[in-house]
Amino acid sequence: MEGPNLQDEDYIDQHDPHPSEVRDEMEDAHRDGTRGWYPEDTEDDTPIWRYMDLGKFISLIQTSQLWFSHTSKFEDPYEGRYSKTVAEGIQREKWGIEEPLEEDTEFFIEDGADHYVSCWNRKKNQSAALWELYTEGSNGVAVKSTVGELKRAVTGLPEDEIDHQMEFGKVKYHVTGDEARGHYAPIFTKRDIFEFEKEYRAVLTVFDRLEDTDIEEAKIRSGVGIGLEVDLDILINEVYVSPGAGGYLQDVVECIERDYRPAFSIERSTIFDHPLVDSSS
Numbered sequence: 001m002e003g004p005n006l007q008d009e010d011y012i013d014q015h016d017p018h019p020s021e022v023r024d025e026m027e028d029a030h031r032d033g034t035r036g037w038y039p040e041d042t043e044d045d046t047p048i049w050r051y052m053d054l055g056k057f058i059s060l061i062q063t064s065q066l067w068f069s070h071t072s073k074f075e076d077p078y079e080g081r082y083s084k085t086v087a088e089g090i091q092r093e094k095w096g097i098e099e100p101l102e103e104d105t106e107f108f109i110e111d112g113a114d115h116y117v118s119c120w121n122r123k124k125n126q127s128a129a130l131w132e133l134y135t136e137g138s139n140g141v142a143v144k145s146t147v148g149e150l151k152r153a154v155t156g157l158p159e160d161e162i163d164h165q166m167e168f169g170k171v172k173y174h175v176t177g178d179e180a181r182g183h184y185a186p187i188f189t190k191r192d193i194f195e196f197e198k199e200y201r202a203v204l205t206v207f208d209r210l211e212d213t214d215i216e217e218a219k220i221r222s223g224v225g226i227g228l229e230v231d232l233d234i235l236i237n238e239v240y241v242s243p244g245a246g247g248y249l250q251d252v253v254e255c256i257e258r259d260y261r262p263a264f265s266i267e268r269s270t271i272f273d274h275p276l277v278d279s280s281s
Contacts, residue, residue: 037182039201044148048120048200049127051134054249057141057239061260065219065227066154066235068204071187073224076194080115080186083176088182088232112205115187118225120150122170122200126271129196131243138244141253142269144237150202153235154228157218163207171199172231204228236264243269 052060060066069082079274082090087105120131126142134140145153147168157164157273168187172180172197180189187203210222219227241250245268 013037014207018227019210029107030103037180037185039167039172039188041169042122042147042200044146044151044201047124048122048147048150049130050118050120050143050145051127051130052141052143053136054252057143057253058256059255060143061232063219063227064229064232066118066230066274067225067227068118068202069116069225070214070223071115074117076190078191079174082181082186084178085176086179086181089150089213114210114223116206117187118202118205118228119197120145120200120202122147122198126240126269126272129194131269131271135242138246140242140245141249142240142242143235146237147200148238149234153230154202154233155230156228157206157226161215162187162210165205165207167203167205169201171197171201225266232260232262232264236262238267239264240269241266243272262281 002155056067074080084105088100091100091105091192131140131142135142149166154166156166165186168183171194172189173192174180174189176191181183187205188201190197190199204226206226210220218229239253241253250266250268257264257266
């Protein structure tokens with residue numbers, strides 16, 4: 001779903017409650033008082049990639065669950081948060097606080113909701129940089145899918161048990177202090193130093209207080225991550241073994257394919273092969 005263009009309309013609502021009311025009223029609502037902001041989506045046939053080490057791939061195949069990490073577990077300290085500049089700007093423009101206090105700014109920077117994220121690379125072909133960044137040495141694989149297949153493959157959580165919402169979209173990159181504002185904006189925006197990732201995200205927002213548990217459709221580790229059930233035959237088109245891997249790794253992946261019989265092809269990545277060597281022979 002594509003939301004309003006923030007460049008075309010004023011994001012500030014007309015009502016203006018007193019700042020002292022914000023903390024008590026916004027725990028499960030939009031913490032900044034801005035209008036809804038939704039990420040831009042893309043065509044269903046857009047190729048997407050997920051790079052992972054062998055252990056995570058084996059877990060995906062054995063459990064048929066796609067791991068969604070809690071935003072607090074990401075290495076980037078800006079992940080899922082406003083910058084200080086924007087948090088202070090919201091207080092001044094929305095709540096009329098001329099001199100924002102540090103504790104108030106921290107409230108606007110932090111998000112009370114729980115967001116769990118599955119990150120993919122939105123690119124037609126493989127990325128050498130992401131092979132090196134997201135796989136341990138030569139011990140990794142890349143799973144290829146499409147946007148539409150990701151959406152169709154994810155089962156989600158039982159709506160009658162857990163209050164949640166799923167959102168899909170492209171990550172928007174920005175200069176620090178110039179990011180979009182709105183409930184989903186910090187989750188679907190990143191600093192421009194990460195623009196090479198061309199990220200596409202599936203985001204699960206949970207509004208209930210979760211306990212560590214296993215239910216039929218998911219494995220829940222509150223504040224850490226959630227494994228959501230997926231249809232592997234829909235999700236996975238192809239699997240590429242790390243370009244630097246020895247033959248043993250492809251043997252392992254082929255054993256997984258034989259034992260679990262998912263309908264995907266397996267190839268060794270040839271992006272670093274010598275141009276004069278026929279890798280197909």
